Amino acid sequence: MPSSAIVLGAGMVGVSVALHLRRRGYDVTLVDRRGPGEGASFGNGGLIQREAVFPHPFPRTVGEMARIAGNRSVDAVYHPLAMPFFAAPLLRYWWHSEPARYARAMQAHAALIETCLDEHLALARGTPAEALLRPIGWMRLYSDPRMLDAALAQAEQARRQHGVNFVALDGRGLAEAEPHFMAQRAGAIHWTDPLSVSDPHALTLAYAGMFTAEGGRFAIGDATSLRRAGAGWAVRTAEGEVEAREVVIALGIAAAEVTRRFGYAPPIFGKRGYHLHYTLRGNAVLHRPILDTESAFLLAPMRAGIRLTTGAEFARPDAPPTPVQLERAEPIARTLMPLAEKVEDAPWLGVRPCMPDMLPVIGRLPGQAGAWCAFGHAHQGLTLGPTTGRMLAEMMTGEAPFVAAEPYRADRF
Template sequence: MSADAIVLGAGIIGVSTAVHLAKRGKSVVLVDRRGPGEETSYGNAGLIQREGVVPYGFPQQIGMILRYALNNRIDAHYHLSAVPSVAKFLAKYWRNSNVSRHQVIAKAYAPLIEHSISEHDALIREADCEHLIKKDGWTEAFRTQAKQDAEVREAERLKREYDLNFKVLDARQLAEKEPHLSNDFVGGLTWVEPWSVLDPHALTMAYVKLLERLGGRFVRGDATTLVRTGAGWRVTTDEGTIEAKDVVIALGPWSDTVTAPLGYRFLVGVKRGYHMHYGTRDNKVLNGWTMDAERGYFLAPMNQGIRLTTGAEFALRDAPKTPVQLERAEAVARTIFPLGERLDREPWMGARPCTPDMMPIIGKAPRHDGLWFAFGHSHHGLTLGPVTGRLIAEAICGEKPFMDASAYRPERFAI
C-alpha cells in the first residue's frame, strides 16, 4: 500500500493528527499494535482541561519532598529500584519546576491549552458525539480552610493572567452541588470552563469513525519496523507494508522505540497512573467530576461507573503493576462517598509520557525529511489531542500555523 502519510500511534494524539490530515485531503493510514485508544488514552480523568495552563511541577519545598520520600501518599508513589534510571529526568524536572522557570514555561504552554476546547469542539461536532460531553467544569473539594484559601489565591492569579473563570463554594454550596459527599469538606472551587468526557475511549473511537468517513484507515502494525525508503518511509502492518512520504510519531511513552534507532535521544520520563470503576450504594449520585484536593485523587462519574483515578507513579515504563495508590485512594474515597462494588476485573494502568520541561514535543524532526514528532503530553494528552493534530497537519501541508508552536519544537533538546 501507499499513502500520503502514516501516523504511528492510535491514541488521542495520533487519531486527532490523522483526522486533521484527512480533512486536508491527505490519504492517511493510522497504525498501532493495539486497537485505537486502548493505551494511555483509555484511562484518564476524562477532562479537557481549559484551566490547565500551569503544567504539573515537581515540589520545591524541602518539607514536601521529604513527605513524598516516605512513599506512602496517594498523589505520588515511586519504585525505589527505578530511581537510578529516572534520576536524570527527575533532576531536570525539579530544576524546571522552580518558581521563575515554571512561570516562563506556563506562559509558553498556555496557548496550547487556550485552544483545547475550541479544537475539540470542532471535531466533536464533526464526529457527532456531543452525547459524550458535559460542559459544567470540575470541582476541587477542600478539607481545610488553609488549603482552600491557598487554592483560591492561585485561582485569582490565573484569572488575572490567563482570564480563567471559577466559582468559590462554601460548605453549604458544595453540599448542594454534591449532596452525597460526606461533611469532611469545608468548601470547594469549581473551574467552570473545562469539559468532561463521559467515556474517553468512546470519544477516541468517534474520532476514528470520523477519520474513516474522511477516507483514512486504521491497521494494526509494528511501529518499530519503520525504515527510510528512497521516497519516504515504510512500515510493516498486518495488511502488508505501507509506504508514505510523511510519517508522524505519536507513540506516547513508546516513542523512543522508533526515535532512538533513528538517532534521536529525548529525555522523556513516565508517570504511570491507575483507575478503577465502582458502582454506588443506596442509589447515591455523584453529579460532577470531583477532586479530594488534600488527598490527591479524582472521582469521575463516567458511563462505566464512578472512575477513581490516582496521581503519578514514578517507575520504569514496562514494570509490573503496583496499584498501591489505588488501594490507598479507595480506602479514603469510601469514607467520603458511598462507593459500591468494583466493576473492573483488575485495576487499569497507563503510562503518561513526560518531558523535563513539562511541554510536549511537536514538530518536524531536525535531521530527517518527512519525519514528524507529536508526543510527550504528560497529563494533558486528552486535552491537547486536536490542538496537536491540527498543528502537525498544518506543518505537513505547508499551511500557516494557527498558533505559534516554536516553544514545543524538538530542537529545544540536545538531540
C-alpha cells in the first residue's frame, strides 16, 4: 500500500496527528464514534499551558493525603466502591512521584511543554483558528503569603530552567488586574506565556477543518473493530471498511480497549472532570482565567460564558455523572465573582487519560508492525496535541523527531 494511515480518535491529539501526517503526503482517514473534539478535548480550562513544566505528582504529605481521603474537597473526590479499580495505577502513580523519579519525569514532561506555543501557532497562524488563541495567560491566586512565597520560588525555578515567564502581583495589583473579583487575596502569579482558548471545541474543529480541506477524510466509525488486514490495518466506519498501511491509536482513555486486543495493556487510568458556564451580573468582566488556590477550581472566560471547571473525580468508567464538585464549588465561586445564571441545564463530563509516570505514550505499539500510540496526556491533551502530532508524524516518516521520543515509548512499563 502507499503511505496511508488510519487515525483512531478525533480529539486534539488525534486531529493533530492526522493533520501532520496529511501534510507529509499520507493518505489519512480520521475515525471517531463522534464528531471531532467531542470527547475530553471539548471540556477543560482552555489553556495552552506553557508554564506547566511541573507535572501533577501524587500527594506525598500526610496532611494532603488525609484531606483527600476525607472526600469532601473540591479538587479531588472518589467513589469508594471504585477505589479497588484504581489501586494498582494509583500505587504506581505514588511510586513515580518519589522525588528522584519525579525529577526525571519532570524533565521529560518539560521537554514537551516547552514546544507547545510554537507548535500551536505553527498550525493556527494566518487561519481562523488564530483568533481563538488569546495571549492573556492566566492567574493563580493565593490567600496565604507563605504559600505565595513558596509558589514564587518555584516559579523562579521554572523561569531559570525552562524559560517560563510570569509576573508577581500583590493584593493591590490583583485588584487592579481583576476589579470584579470580590474577595481579598495576598497576591497572585500571572503566568504570561500561556494562550487562553476562547472555545476549545472550536479550536479542535478548526484544526480538523484544515485536515479535511487539505484532502484528509473524517469518518464515523468503531475503533474496537480494528483488525489486521494483510500487511496493513482495517476498521469499520459508517462509509464501509477502511484499510491503510498504518494505524495510530489516539483514543484517550479508551485506548486500552483497543491495545489490549493486540497484546499491550497500558496502566492508563481516568480522572473525570466537569464544567458548567455562567453569565455575569451587570457589566462585570473576568479578563483572564483565574485559579483560586484556596477554593481549588478554575474560572475561565469563554465564548459560552464563565466556565467553572472542577478537579479530579475517580469513578468507574460506567458510573453515572456525580457532579458533587460543582455543587461544592458554585457557592464559593459566587463569593469570588458576580455569577448570574447557568448557561446549560446540565454540566459537561469528560475523562482525562492519565499514565502513572505522568508522561504520555508516543511511539510504536509493541509487537505490532505499522501500529502507533498517541495517548495518556492527562491534563495536557489540548496543550500537547500539535507537539505530539508533529513528533509522531516525524517518527512514522523516518525522520528524527524534534523532541527525543525515548521517554514516551510504550514499552517503558
